[in-house]
Amino acid sequence: MIALFSKNLAKSILPWSLFANLAFAQGGHPVPSPPPPGAKSAKCSGRPIPQLEDITAKTGITFKHTSDPAKKYIIESMSGGVIIFDYDRDGWPDIYFTNAPSVEMALKGQKAPGALYHNNHDGTFTDVTEKSGLNASCFAMGGAVGDYDNDGWPDLYLTCLGGNVLYHNNGDGTFTDVTAKAGVADGRWSTGAAFGDYDGDGFLDLMVTNYVDFHLDDLPGFGKSPNCKYRGIDVQCGPRGLKGAGDSLFHNNGDGTFTDVSKAAGVSDPNGYYGLGVIWADFNNTGRPDIYIANDSTPKFLYKNLGHGKFQDIGLESGTAVSEDGSEQASMGIAIGDYLHTGRPSLYVTNFSDENDLLFRNDGNWNFTDVSYASGVALPSLPFVKWGTAFADLDNDGWFDLITVSGHVYPQVDTLPSGATYREPKLLRMNQKDGSFCNASDQAGPALLEKRVSRGLAVADLFNNGNVDVVIGDIDGAPMILRNHGVSGRHWVGFELAGTKSNRLAIGARIKVSAGAMTQTDEIHSGGSYLSQNDLRLHFGLGAAAKIDRVEIFWPSGRTETLANLAADQFYAVLEGSGVVPAERIRPATPAKSKSAPSSSESKKP
Amino acid sequence: MKEAIEHLEAAARLSPQADYVHYQLQAAYRKESRIADADRELELYKQLKAKSRERTVPQPVERP
Numbered sequence: 159m160i161a162l163f164s165k166n167l168a169k170s171i172l173p174w175s176l177f178a179n180l181a182f183a184q185g186g187h188p189v190p191s192p193p194p195p196g197a198k199s200a201k202c203s204g205r206p207i208p209q210l211e212d213i214t215a216k217t218g219i220t221f222k223h224t225s226d227p228a229k230k231y232i233i234e235s236m237s238g239g240v241i242i243f244d245y246d247r248d249g250w251p252d253i254y255f256t257n258a259p260s261v262e263m264a265l266k267g268q269k270a271p272g273a274l275y276h277n278n279h280d281g282t283f284t285d286v287t288e289k290s291g292l293n294a295s296c297f298a299m300g301g302a303v304g305d306y307d308n309d310g311w312p313d314l315y316l317t318c319l320g321g322n323v324l325y326h327n328n329g330d331g332t333f334t335d336v337t338a339k340a341g342v343a344d345g346r347w348s349t350g351a352a353f354g355d356y357d358g359d360g361f362l363d364l365m366v367t368n369y370v371d372f373h374l375d376d377l378p379g380f381g382k383s384p385n386c387k388y389r390g391i392d393v394q395c396g397p398r399g400l401k402g403a404g405d406s407l408f409h410n411n412g413d414g415t416f417t418d419v420s421k422a423a424g425v426s427d428p429n430g431y432y433g434l435g436v437i438w439a440d441f442n443n444t445g446r447p448d449i450y451i452a453n454d455s456t457p458k459f460l461y462k463n464l465g466h467g468k469f470q471d472i473g474l475e476s477g478t479a480v481s482e483d484g485s486e487q488a489s490m491g492i493a494i495g496d497y498l499h500t501g502r503p504s505l506y507v508t509n510f511s512d513e514n515d516l517l518f519r520n521d522g523n524w525n526f527t528d529v530s531y532a533s534g535v536a537l538p539s540l541p542f543v544k545w546g547t548a549f550a551d552l553d554n555d556g557w558f559d560l561i562t563v564s565g566h567v568y569p570q571v572d573t574l575p576s577g578a579t580y581r582e583p584k585l586l587r588m589n590q591k592d593g594s595f596c597n598a599s600d601q602a603g604p605a606l607l608e609k610r611v612s613r614g615l616a617v618a619d620l621f622n623n624g625n626v627d628v629v630i631g632d633i634d635g636a637p638m639i640l641r642n643h644g645v646s647g648r649h650w651v652g653f654e655l656a657g658t659k660s661n662r663l664a665i666g667a668r669i670k671v672s673a674g675a676m677t678q679t680d681e682i683h684s685g686g687s688y689l690s691q692n693d694l695r696l697h698f699g700l701g702a703a704a705k706i707d708r709v710e711i712f713w714p715s716g717r718t719e720t721l722a723n724l725a726a727d728q729f730y731a732v733l734e735g736s737g738v739v740p741a742e743r744i745r746p747a748t749p750a751k752s753k754s755a756p757s758s759s760e761s762k763k764p
Numbered sequence: 765m766k767e768a769i770e771h772l773e774a775a776a777r778l779s780p781q782a783d784y785v786h787y788q789l790q791a792a793y794r795k796e797s798r799i800a801d802a803d804r805e806l807e808l809y810k811q812l813k814a815k816s817r818e819r820t821v822p823q824p825v826e827r828p
Contacts, residue, residue: 474787474806474809474810475794475802475806477791477794480787482788482791483784483787483788484783484784484786484787484788484809484813485784525794525795527795
């Protein structure tokens with residue numbers, strides 16, 4: 159189907175492309191290409207769709223993102239990250255929501271702290287922000303999780319306007335701001351962040367993207383120039399027309415400090431593209447993590463890790479910088495997953511409205527093919543401004559599905575007579591196991607249809623019941639916790655890894671699971687989505703297979719470990735070099751450990 | 765892919781200033797391992813894209 163699509167595309171290139179790359183008819187937004195001839199999207203039918211229930215009101219989570227309803231400045235439209243991490247290592251994922259003040263509040267010196275919620279193991283969460291010390295807030299966007307000092311406690315890095323913050327996890331429910339000692343403040347308007355060990359020394363390095371050169375004492379005037387218009391109405395300015403800000407790579411020195419190696423490594427972004435989502439992933443199974451960056455309104459970067467501390471941007475050569483027709487999009491979020499069971503991670507990128515989301519199929523040897531329309535994911539995405547996204551096996555059939563959240567940047571679009579609306583629904587696409595996806599956005603319950611202004615998205619099995627749940631951050635208020643009711647009778651397995659020679663949280667480790675007739679691969683990632691962090695445990699749906707035949711773990715250190723004949727429907731703790739161990743062995747022992755902790759073999763069938 | 769390349773080469777001859785044609789042609793060449801041809805077309809795409817940016821350079825935003 160996809161080959162035929164490419165042939166038709168080439169035949170029709172001239173009429174189709176006449177629309178491309180014309181004038182900036184939407185103010186700061188170029189006119190996008192129309193869908194190619196024959197573009198289709200199928201609705202899901204004849205298969206069970208997992209119901210995603212909004213349980214926010216029952217969870218005790220009362221956090222609301224601070225908001226200025228007018229959104230006169232671009233800085234007020236971009237926050238809303240969701241960080242899922244088990245900060246107390248009790249085996250249950252906790253949640254941190256980032257927050258940011260309005261410009262008016264910030265100019266008055268007022269803060270808007272984020273919130274840390276502890277998972278109570280019973281479907282509810284408790285706000286522990288004050289005790290945690292995470293309430294000394296910056297103008298926060300998003301963040302990432304990594305154990306930079308390998309003490310076993312996941313640390314939190316927050317991206318902010320005017321200075322990022324690295325919080326060291328003390329292991330007793332509290333965090334300490336160690337930014338000054340670590341040297342990772344950056345100081346610009348940072349958005350995306352991700353930890354990854356690019357040089358294989360066992361210590362996590364840190365990549366940070368910056369968006370726009372923005373200063374609270376030099377604000378761009380609302381509606382004041384052609385770049386501050388959208389379909390004829392006044393809106394906030396940017397990013398076009400504003401200066402970009404470059405990116406940063408911080409090398410971990412292994413002693414609690416980092417060195418800015420951005421320029422020497424070749425990832426400083428001297429042209430100032432508008433950086434948002436970022437993720438490390440080993441795209442060509444070299445054992446070295448590469449970097450992918452979603453840039454707004456400019457080409458995306460794929461930095462190939464050349465070794466010896468050097469990277470090369472091969473975005474255009476690899477086919478991942480722009481769309482199939484060579485157009486640059488306003489890209490926001492990133493999902494990575496082996497949705498085709500090829501053993502290679504493919505890329506999904508979210509974009510602005512009228513620009514389709516992009517699915518770049520990884521064909522190996524640094525070649526990617528834009529299969530967005532051919533796979534059926536593009537068409538349903540066109541009307542919306544898309545942000546957080548994840549590949550997640552929501553129905554445990556062993557194949558990655560796709561979930562994406564939306565919400566416009568301009569509240570003023572609601573005054574337009576037709577077309578875009580400020581609040582937008584979410585998208586759910588189910589994997590059809592043949593390289594295509596069907597649209598199930600209106601079949602998973604009312605929560606996905608509720609129109610909101612969403613930004614961050616992260617996934618985790620929040621309740622350790624074998625179903626991957628979804629947490630969504632909104633820019634204008636309350637988040638949404640979506641409990642996945644799954645599909646009954648399907649099996650699963652979860653892995654929590656700990657490195658010894660590799661970094662302690664095993665970020666960058668790849669797991670290959672063979673069960674029944676399926677072989678799936680996934681990798682532990684820091685960062686990704688839109689300014690968000692998924693649970694670091696890896697989850698695999700197994701369909702009808704109640705037993706796992708073989709598990710191969712490719713550790714960042716280069717070691718390969720093989721496990722065999724594991725029972726399904728439970729979590730396994732794996733210590734590098736020691737195989738499956740009780741969870742207690744991979745979790746650090748400090749005062750926080752005195753809390754009730756489930757063992758690694760504790761499990762519940764979905 | 766060979767047929768697609770023929771169509772794209774024809775499109776490039778008809779519309780040599782169309783950056784997107786050169787982008788697609790380089791992608792097609794790359795899939796056929798014609799790397800030198802791909803790199804040449806990619807360079808053309810980059811040059812045309814740069815010219816296009818110059819023509820549509822966004823006006824700086826005014827400060828109040």
